[in-house]
Amino acid sequence: MKIPRDISGDSLVKALCKSWGYRQIHQVGSHVILETESPSHQRMSIPSHKSLRIGTINSILRAVANHKGVNKNKIIETL
Secondary structure (H helix, E strand, O other), rough: OOOOOOOOOHHHHHHHHHHHHOOOOOOEEEEEEEEEEOOOEEEEEEOOOOOOHHHHHHHHHHHHHHOOOOHHHHHHHHH
């Protein structure tokens, strides 16, 4: 499955919070800090830009997929 090319940082944050158990901790400048405790502790920073670069999206999705133990395509389906 192809990675969406027109996704904003805010919509990525909403999708991760709604479907993957992350919660927004705080915001530092233009970056939103997300955190999860399931299956273990993970904290990540997501740029709150209008459109994210494809490499940035890919890196975030890969980190979430590795942490949650799922395929990256499962995460893409929820965006």
